[in-house]
Amino acid sequence: MSDVLTVRGLSVSVRDTTLVSDVDLTVGAGERVGLIGESGSGKSLTALSILGLLPEDVHATGSVRLESVDHELIGADERHLSRVRGHDIAMVFQEPMTALNPTMRIGDQVAEAMLIHKTRTKPTARTAAADLLERVQLPTETLRAYPHQLSGGQRQRIVLALALANDPALLICDEPTTALDVTVQALVLDLIVRGVLERSSALLFITHDLAVVATVCERVLVMYGGRVVESGPVSEVFTRPRHRYTEGLLAASDLETTSRRLTTIPGNVPSAGHFPSGCVFRTRCAHATAACEQTPPWSGPEAEGFACFHPAGGADA
Numbered sequence: 667m668s669d670v671l672t673v674r675g676l677s678v679s680v681r682d683t684t685l686v687s688d689v690d691l692t693v694g695a696g697e698r699v700g701l702i703g704e705s706g707s708g709k710s711l712t713a714l715s716i717l718g719l720l721p722e723d724v725h726a727t728g729s730v731r732l733e734s735v736d737h738e739l740i741g742a743d744e745r746h747l748s749r750v751r752g753h754d755i756a757m758v759f760q761e762p763m764t765a766l767n768p769t770m771r772i773g774d775q776v777a778e779a780m781l782i783h784k785t786r787t788k789p790t791a792r793t794a795a796a797d798l799l800e801r802v803q804l805p806t807e808t809l810r811a812y813p814h815q816l817s818g819g820q821r822q823r824i825v826l827a828l829a830l831a832n833d834p835a836l837l838i839c840d841e842p843t844t845a846l847d848v849t850v851q852a853l854v855l856d857l858i859v860r861g862v863l864e865r866s867s868a869l870l871f872i873t874h875d876l877a878v879v880a881t882v883c884e885r886v887l888v889m890y891g892g893r894v895v896e897s898g899p900v901s902e903v904f905t906r907p908r909h910r911y912t913e914g915l916l917a918a919s920d921l922e923t924t925s926r927r928l929t930t931i932p933g934n935v936p937s938a939g940h941f942p943s944g945c946v947f948r949t950r951c952a953h954a955t956a957a958c959e960q961t962p963p964w965s966g967p968e969a970e971g972f973a974c975f976h977p978a979g980g981a982d983a
């Protein structure tokens with residue numbers, strides 16, 4: 667698997683204070699990598715450095731390279747970066763309204779995302795926009811709606827459709843479901859995973875929610891005080907944490923069952939029935955919701971390391 671994103675020795679500082687120190691990370695094609703850590707640990711600054719979106723007084727050093735782009739992104743000029751953003755790298759942040767134009771109809775916004783980067787011509791952009799909306803399970807009429815006419819979950823699905831419009835090599839999600847209620851959260855996570863799987867895009871997923879990481883990601887990096895203190899496959903880091911901070915994070919999470927669930931993977935016997943998408947139990951779940959009961963987009967080895975993300979847990983019915 668080739669690396670889509672390679673970050674080496676990334677440090678971020680404001681005046682003489684270092685906020686992020688010496689971060690190394692890679693994400694391969696089709697790989698889903700989580701970045702976790704407490705509030706203020708440097709997750710968002712790491713993502714913003716990759717996107718070239720740091721505030722003016724904040725500076726990044728080190729190296730950020732994308733396989734599909736032939737130059738260094740740290741220090742690149744805005745003209746280059748704006749070409750990369752939305753085309754090679756797309757992002758979904760916590761608050762969908764900040765990514766949407768309140769005065770433009772949804773269909774025009776999705777079509778415009780493709781026209782700006784010239785990935786579609788005008789006549790094909792409208793059809794492609796309708797197709798993208800269908801893939802995020804929104805009816806065609808949504809094309810004519812304005813953002814304020816939609817719910818928070820619908821808006822975030824539009825933002826996801828916009829992010830996926832140009833088949834990005836890398837999708838960065840920063841707390842994309844934190845503001846959504848639990849059932850909508852499950853659907854949006856499912857659509858994110860489907861979206862990246864369909865395109866073999868790399869996914870860097872930032873969250874403080876360990877259950878979400880266990881559901882979505884294969885590998886995880888743990889940040890603490892601006893540094894990456896631990897990394898590895900989710901099933902390893904969540905069951906055999908090596909760093910005391912990771913142990914604390916697991917103990918403090920409402921997911922005391924995560925490690926228990928993950929350790930049950932080898933004994934898990936798949937059977938037919940309803941189960942949360944990607945749930946390691948793959949049996950009928952007592953907590954299954956309508957969103958859980960969709961056909962999962964993956965099977966076989968792809969499902970390894972996934973866990974139920976329903977807050978009530980994935981106990982078998």
Ligand SMILES: Nc1ncnc2c1ncn2[C@@H]1O[C@H](COP(=O)(O)OP(=O)(O)OP(=O)(O)O)[C@@H](O)[C@H]1O
Nearest residue numbers: 680685703704705706707708709710711712721724
């Ligand atoms: N523009 C800025 N000027 C000064 N300090 C900043 C600036 N932006 C962020 N910081 C500081 O850098 C540190 C890392 O911030 P960052 O937003 O990356 O954390 P985070 O892990 O994403 O937290 P959260 O989960 O709350 O979003 C924090 O201590 C924050 O206060």
